[in-house]
Amino acid sequence: MVFTMEGFILYNIIMATVSWYLSKWQGKKEYDNGFMDAVQLHSEGRLSYTVEQDVEEGVALLTIEVTDE
Numbered sequence: 563m564v565f566t567m568e569g570f571i572l573y574n575i576i577m578a579t580v581s582w583y584l585s586k587w588q589g590k591k592e593y594d595n596g597f598m599d600a601v602q603l604h605s606e607g608r609l610s611y612t613v614e615q616d617v618e619e620g621v622a623l624l625t626i627e628v629t630d631e
Contacts, residue, residue, distance in 0.1 A: 603628055 565573065602607035614623045
């Protein structure tokens, strides 16, 4: 099977578009799963966090701890 230059460019555009869509879909799915895990851990009392202010940088630091069952 021989590709013409136009076919090769079209193939690469299609593959890049499909890759972008699948990457975006997978990222959204993993974000949703992580969010649900955090809510479940918090409701079980296994997730705790503290917020500290970094004086030198002027930003808030979030420390998250998850305990074993």
